[in-house]
Amino acid sequence: MTVQDSGKVALVTGASRGIGYGIAEALVARGDRVVITGRGEDALKEAVERLGADRALGIAGKAHDEAHQAAAVERAMEVFGRVDFLINNAGTNPVFGPMAELDLGVARKVYETNVISALGFAQQTWKAWQRENGGAIVNIASVAGVSASPFIGAYGMSKAAMVNLTLQLAHEFAPVVRVNAIAPAVVKTKFAEALYEGREAEAAAAYPLGRLGVPQDIGGAAAFLTSGQSDWITGQTLVIDGGIFLNAGVA
Numbered sequence: 001m002t003v004q005d006s007g008k009v010a011l012v013t014g015a016s017r018g019i020g021y022g023i024a025e026a027l028v029a030r031g032d033r034v035v036i037t038g039r040g041e042d043a044l045k046e047a048v049e050r051l052g053a054d055r056a057l058g059i060a061g062k063a064h065d066e067a068h069q070a071a072a073v074e075r076a077m078e079v080f081g082r083v084d085f086l087i088n089n090a091g092t093n094p095v096f097g098p099m100a101e102l103d104l105g106v107a108r109k110v111y112e113t114n115v116i117s118a119l120g121f122a123q124q125t126w127k128a129w130q131r132e133n134g135g136a137i138v139n140i141a142s143v144a145g146v147s148a149s150p151f152i153g154a155y156g157m158s159k160a161a162m163v164n165l166t167l168q169l170a171h172e173f174a175p176v177v178r179v180n181a182i183a184p185a186v187v188k189t190k191f192a193e194a195l196y197e198g199r200e201a202e203a204a205a206a207y208p209l210g211r212l213g214v215p216q217d218i219g220g221a222a223a224f225l226t227s228g229q230s231d232w233i234t235g236q237t238l239v240i241d242g243g244i245f246l247n248a249g250v251a
Contacts, residue, residue, distance in 0.1 A: 006031035014038055023222040025215075137179040141160075171235065185241035211242065
């Protein structure tokens with residue numbers, strides 16, 4: 001089936017695999033063109049091939065690098081002439097342990113990659129296209145940012161900041177740009193393997209819907225939040241958790 005070109009362009013960070021790729025795939029499926037970023041040239045090349053070289057463009061670099069942020073947006077404008085949607089998905093979680101023993105240098109790295117990079121990309125897309133032409137931003141947060149998150153506290157702290165960044169940008173960029181966040185629970189990706197590897201059935205049993213998430217679950221939500229069907233939604237964080245929060249307070 002031939003997909004009708006939407007005429008829209010999205011920039012998706014951290015999209016060579018996992019949730020970011022799932023989002024890029026959903027946007028391409030509805031007719032958007034996408035610019036995807038990631039650290040690995042080879043992984044990006046493979047992702048572009050799967051998405052379609054006529055629909056996708058890969059830009060390699062580190063999300064927290066301001067020069068990379070500027071270059072990605074500049075290249076999107078050169079090739080596609082617009083950046084309607086920004087999906088801030090790039091993130092890191094290099095530490096597992098109690099907050100009392102958290103290396104502060106690592107905490108700074110997590111915050112820089114997960115939060116400051118999102119703000120940097122938002123500034124770039126706002127100035128390059130969205131301020132004059134409108135659009136939408138979706139920040140990928142986490143349930144770790146809206147509840148206590150034992151042993152991944154630095155990650156949770158950064159994702160809580162992403163939720164607040166969403167509020168700040170939604171207020172400042174209105175009415176021309178809508179800004180929302182998605183807070184997933186555990187999604188089956190290489191990034192989250194440590195949370196379920198070797199015990200997936202046990203991990204999934206805690207979810208009322210009986211399974212862990214998959215990237216397509218988040219892709220569908222991102223497609224909705226960048227569509228005309230969500231035109232009156234801004235400043236919100238959509239929790240996508242398979243019902244896990246329903247268990248809160250249950251012994």
